[in-house]
Amino acid sequence: MNKANSTHLIRHSHFFDPDEYECSRCGAVFKDKLNKCPNCGAGFLGEKDDGGWVDEAEEMDWLMGDDD
Numbered sequence: 001m002n003k004a005n006s007t008h009l010i011r012h013s014h015f016f017d018p019d020e021y022e023c024s025r026c027g028a029v030f031k032d033k034l035n036k037c038p039n040c041g042a043g044f045l046g047e048k049d050d051g052g053w054v055d056e057a058e059e060m061d062w063l064m065g066d067d068d
């Protein structure tokens with residue numbers, strides 16, 4: 001499978017900021033969930049979550065001193 005056929009949308013979720021989206025083909029980052037990349041024009045075959053919100057949750061837990 002070539003790279004053009006496996007292009008997907010990567011969602012970067014945040015606790016306090018709006019989600020951002022990234023094209024897996026060219027790396028362009030944009031604020032709206034789109035069907036194709038505004039930079040390279042690739043169509044997205046699916047969506048993946050980068051899991052960054054987990055790191056933010058762990059950081060918030062550490063900052064709040066919640067040891068449970």
